[in-house]
Amino acid sequence: MCERQFWIIGNGFDLNHGLETKYSDFKQYLLEYDSTFIDMLESGSIFWSSFEESLAYLDFDDLLTPYRDDYELYDNVGISSHNMIETLSSVREVLSRLNNNLFDWINTISYDEVKRNEAFVRVLSNNSHFLNFNYTSTLERVYAITPDRICHIHGSVYEDTLLVMGHNQELKETNVNRRFLSEFYTLEPVASDFSIDDLNELEDEKNRIHNDLRKNTSDILLHHKTFFDILQEVDSVYSYGFSYGISDEVYIRYIIDLLNTRSDINNITWHIQNHNIESTNRIITKLQHMGFQGQIVEF
Numbered sequence: 001m002c003e004r005q006f007w008i009i010g011n012g013f014d015l016n017h018g019l020e021t022k023y024s025d026f027k028q029y030l031l032e033y034d035s036t037f038i039d040m041l042e043s044g045s046i047f048w049s050s051f052e053e054s055l056a057y058l059d060f061d062d063l064l065t066p067y068r069d070d071y072e073l074y075d076n077v078g079i080s081s082h083n084m085i086e087t088l089s090s091v092r093e094v095l096s097r098l099n100n101n102l103f104d105w106i107n108t109i110s111y112d113e114v115k116r117n118e119a120f121v122r123v124l125s126n127n128s129h130f131l132n133f134n135y136t137s138t139l140e141r142v143y144a145i146t147p148d149r150i151c152h153i154h155g156s157v158y159e160d161t162l163l164v165m166g167h168n169q170e171l172k173e174t175n176v177n178r179r180f181l182s183e184f185y186t187l188e189p190v191a192s193d194f195s196i197d198d199l200n201e202l203e204d205e206k207n208r209i210h211n212d213l214r215k216n217t218s219d220i221l222l223h224h225k226t227f228f229d230i231l232q233e234v235d236s237v238y239s240y241g242f243s244y245g246i247s248d249e250v251y252i253r254y255i256i257d258l259l260n261t262r263s264d265i266n267n268i269t270w271h272i273q274n275h276n277i278e279s280t281n282r283i284i285t286k287l288q289h290m291g292f293q294g295q296i297v298e299f
Contacts, residue, residue: 002127005236006236007130007238008242009131012242017114018113036094043060064087085205106135116143128149129149131153137158153220168215168246236270284296
């Protein structure tokens with residue numbers, strides 16, 4: 001009987017095929033085609049090595065400092081607060097170009113020199129389905145995998161769908177945050193230039209930026225629910241080039257929760273692509289902590 005496989009494909013898959021799909025490659029593209037966008041990201045202290053995760057922690061307060069430090073220059077009531085709010089609004093407008101920049105960058109990637117990985121082909125069964133976290137079309141172009149067997153969970157240029165990139169951290173806000181904000185600015189000389197409405201609008205604009213850069217994983221999972229129904233029938237899970245990072249952890253938890261509903265869970269094997277010992281142990285520990293009850297091996 002043909003093994004029923006569920007594959008989780010990450011960026012390491014494309015990198016192993018020689019494609020330049022690292023975040024640092026995205027950065028190089030932005031330097032050439034949208035330097036304003038990259039300047040804005042870096043003013044918020046982006047970490048390129050963990051790009052998606054760090055989108056949750058962008059901090060643009062340095063852009064607002066001049067309006068607090070130079071309050072004496074603004075002798076019209078409300079002008080400091082207005083400028084701060086307008087600055088954050090401009091930040092939000094620039095960052096809204098993320099998905100378009102991502103789409104344009106992925107479309108510059110060439111597959112002309114890409115060769116099939118024969119070791120990968122030998123593992124594949126004819127009854128494989130793929131949860132693909134990449135925006136590229138390597139599976140379709142290089143391995144002739146039909147689209148009905150692939151779920152591009154964050155969109156694909158091959159299907160010309162909206163690409164999704166972002167963090168998965170929900171905004172945690174309470175009235176205490178607002179009260180602290182108000183008290184903080186009350187200590188500033190510039191506070192006379194602020195009303196409580198100004199303070200709330202300033203905080204709201206920061207929250208909008210946070211939410212704009214967040215991917216709604218609940219809606220994504222609901223949209224692709226039918227694809228995940230395959231997990232009730234698979235024999236094995238394979239992950240290739242997937243980092244098991246924080247930003248995509250919710251999907252792995254969802255997969256494990258579905259698998260654990262099966263009475264034969266102990267017979268299901270999770271295959272991890274060969275990593276170094278430290279990375280392998282980290283992934284195994286993470287899967288176990290998430291509650292996976294089957295076997296975990298390397299391939």
